[in-house]
Amino acid sequence: MRELTRAEEQVMQVLWKIKKGFVKDILEHFDDPKPAYNTVSTIVRILQDKGFVTHKAYGRTHEYYPLVTKSDYSKSHLKTFVNDYFSNSFEKMVSFFAKEKSISVKEMEEIMKIMENEVKKQKPLR
Amino acid sequence: MRELTRAEEQVMQVLWKIKKGFVKDILEHFDDPKPAYNTVSTIVRILQDKGFVTHKAYGRTHEYYPLVTKSDYSKSHLKTFVNDYFSNSFEKMVSFFAKEKSISVKEMEEIMKIMENEVKKQKPLR
């Protein structure tokens, strides 16, 4: 998956948040000092070329949607990171950061519980 | 911490790997097609300006060292990522990717064991 540049990522973060929107909607979600309308418009069209968003046309105005989900992008992004910084071992990464954050065994058990619940939720449906 | 550009990151990865080196040493570790000597030389000087590396001079030639460790940089990088993509919750990130990678409860227990060992290793020393 293509990497997002900083400006592109900012626009995607807004789109992921608002689900869909016109350029003016995206613009609204920027902190001051907001960029110019045309700046956002350009970036959103670049994102479209890269396949990250699509649009639905209402006459001449376009409503933009993410095509790549935040999950998909974060997956790809972390995969690259884990590969580059933890020789592709998710386990190494987790234990490194868990230690970093002084996450205790107890807290890890909490995470496991969350995971177990997610497994339970999915099992009966499949 | 400043972000590394793509070219800068490549040089840092080499430096982290070889611990220290002259420009020609760094160059050697690039895959073909290798960049020009001057390209690497320039990037390493930019990295020096940014505070990521320093050098020891032997007459007119410089041996470069990382100042920022790979651990420090990856810490900072993942912190930003977790903040932007998992509303700053390391736990959410872990459980999301654990599920993603179909890491089972058993495997998580393996990770916990590794963590426990690390904790044991450190305890007697402090």
Place this chain on the structure above:
DNA sequence: CTTGCTTAACTAATTATTTCGTTGTATATT
């Protein structure tokens, strides 16, 4: 219809990043 407003498309301008040629100096070699 005509004027004004909104918008996407296009494009120009600016800034950041990457790449590497050129230069000058130090050092080694003859």
Place this chain on the structure above:
DNA sequence: AATATACAACGAAATAATTAGTTAAGCAAG
């Protein structure tokens, strides 16, 4: 000493990314 070699420093050129002005088309209000 003269020439060759190796290197850092500098800076020019190329490329990528960002920002926003200009334009043209559609639509709304009078």
